[in-house]
Amino acid sequence: MIAPGTARALPVTEPAHVDAARRAVIRGAVAAGAGEPLLARLAVVAQEMAHNLVRHAGGGELYYQSDAAYLTLLAIDRGPGMANTAQCMGDHYSTIGTLGVGLGSIKRMSDQFDLYSLPGQGTVVLARFEMPAGVPAGLTYGALCTPYPGETVCGDAWVVHGERVLVCDGLGHGQHAQQASQRAREVFLGQGRHLPLETAMEQLHRALAATRGGAAAIAEVQAGAGQVLFCGVGNIAGMLYGEKSRGLVSCNGTVGYRVGRINTYSYPWDRHTLLIMTSDGINSRLDLSPYPGLRLKHPAVIAGVIHRDFRRLNDDATVIVART
Structure with a gap:
């Protein structure tokens, strides 16, 4: 399975x-x-x-x-x-x-x-x-997460819970990368989904010490406050896409191995904004401007277009798109 x-x-x-x-x-x-x-x-x-x-x-x-x-x-x-x-x-x-x-x-x-x-x-x-027993998230979202070509397992993982989004890219690809990313997913769905973002990232760092580690980022959309919080370590790319696009800042390091100071950054948010998060199997220089009307489509469709046109074939690839 x-x-x-x-x-x-x-x-x-x-x-x-x-x-x-x-x-x-x-x-x-x-x-x-x-x-x-x-x-x-x-x-x-x-x-x-x-x-x-x-x-x-x-x-x-x-x-x-x-x-x-x-x-x-x-x-x-x-x-x-x-x-x-x-x-x-x-x-x-x-x-x-x-x-x-x-x-x-x-x-x-x-x-x-x-x-x-x-x-x-x-x-x-x-x-x-x-799904009959499913509990839809507070965000409307879509994702596409695929393994390195030729692999049967994916070293990336993602999850949406409430207004929070996690993306983790286990170091490398294959079984050991999957163990790291799935461990991050399990920890996030435990206490991590309720903790302040920096504390949740520190928890991930401790939990992934027994694995090969990876890159991870957590975003929390606070629509009522008109902001999105972003806490990332490593090369998970985050972008806010609206009338203008804006990259989100991640800290240097490898979760589970060595990280520097973990910071959470705040950015303005409104109902027209898209949150896009990708692992490094997706070209981080993605540009939606040549696609008229795409920004208004369901986030899963947007994720599909991004995966089709901006995927690199040298790693696992994950893209998640969310809006309120």
């Missing part, structure tokens, strides 16, 4: 991959505790999303990911894209002579749905399902 929050990438480049992707999604959902009603919807949506990747995009990837609150599917491609997404959403509209009910049925059967497409650049489609 893959770690919570780690995405499984299912390549879909030919018709034979469609059923295989659907079966893999269902196996993952069963392992995550999904019941029969949810599995029935999930099977149809996974099938339609995979079919669309083959029929309309010439292939792409279907990403499956689960956390405490949601099961998430992202279909991501670099195909021809759509010039008019609203028209493509309508039932009985098709560019290739099919029945044209795919996107409409995906939307109707999902708890959350969104998509983003640019002609000539591809499409990202989100279908998200609420």
Whole structure:
């Protein structure tokens, strides 16, 4: 079973991959505790999303990911894209002579749905399902967390709890990196989620001493106070993206090995701001300005676009996007 929050990438480049992707999604959902009603919807949506990747995009990837609150599917491609997404959403509209009910049925059967497409650049489609026992966070968020190419486990971990976000990148990649990042996740979900950020980071530092360590950052959005707090050690990149973008400051060091002075910094926040946090498997110089309208999309769709277009292939890669 893959770690919570780690995405499984299912390549879909030919018709034979469609059923295989659907079966893999269902196996993952069963392992995550999904019941029969949810599995029935999930099977149809996974099938339609995979079919669309083959029929309309010439292939792409279907990403499956689960956390405490949601099961998430992202279909991501670099195909021809759509010039008019609203028209493509309508039932009985098709560019290739099919029945044209795919996107409409995906939307109707999902708890959350969104998509983003640019002609000539591809499409990202989100279908998200609420877990019956899940407790949604105070933030609207989306994430994509994938292992180093060729690895079966991911050395990154992330979690959203209430208004707090944690991203941890275990040093290197593979099993030992995963042990470090998952340890950080466990500690954060214990006492760390309630402590002042600097104290929580110190707790992570002590807990990761028995591992190879890593980089970590915690953000807390205090919407009522109009601010976001950020405490980072190492190369987890944080950015606030609104009318202007602003980088967030991390301290030097390696959590679990050696850190200097741990500081928490405060930045202004409003309801139009996006919080973006990435591990170093994502190019930290990411720029959303060439993507008209993307900032208004669901954070999971934004995360999918960032992962597709700014991922490096030399490490585990995690991007999380959140807004109030």
